[in-house]
Amino acid sequence: MYTPFVAQEWTLREVSEQTGLSTHTLRYYERAGLLAPVARTDGGHRRYSERDIDSLLFLTKLRLTGMPIAGVRRYAELARQGESTIHARQQILQDHRAAMIEQREEIERNLAAIDYKIALYERGWIPEPFNDPALAELRQLCATQIKPT
Numbered sequence: 001m002y003t004p005f006v007a008q009e010w011t012l013r014e015v016s017e018q019t020g021l022s023t024h025t026l027r028y029y030e031r032a033g034l035l036a037p038v039a040r041t042d043g044g045h046r047r048y049s050e051r052d053i054d055s056l057l058f059l060t061k062l063r064l065t066g067m068p069i070a071g072v073r074r075y076a077e078l079a080r081q082g083e084s085t086i087h088a089r090q091q092i093l094q095d096h097r098a099a100m101i102e103q104r105e106e107i108e109r110n111l112a113a114i115d116y117k118i119a120l121y122e123r124g125w126i127p128e129p130f131n132d133p134a135l136a137e138l139r140q141l142c143a144t145q146i147k148p149t
Contacts, residue, residue, distance in 0.1 A: 113138065
């Protein structure tokens, strides 16, 4: 027996509960052009499709990894244009990935300085007033992170 495919739809509240995003954020994503306009019932209530949720989850990852709203919007606009924009979208993601790797490396350098200071305290270190070798080492760890403007 043939059973027609019935697309699943979710309400604003259900999507909020599934994704952990507030209803305000979901409305904002649509208003800001990050998410394509969501289907509505005759009464005007939003009905999210599986595709809407998939897009929303990925766009949220872009935001959580520091992509500016304008970049997310640009990516979303290109995605809505279809296959002809795949290379442009790939380039956006590659550029964002490179920026994330650079941020991760900076975080690792910062953690090294923090770990060094914690290790000093764990060894019972008390700073010497002059020419403290531990402070000189810490200064080196911190100085490598300062970039001239």
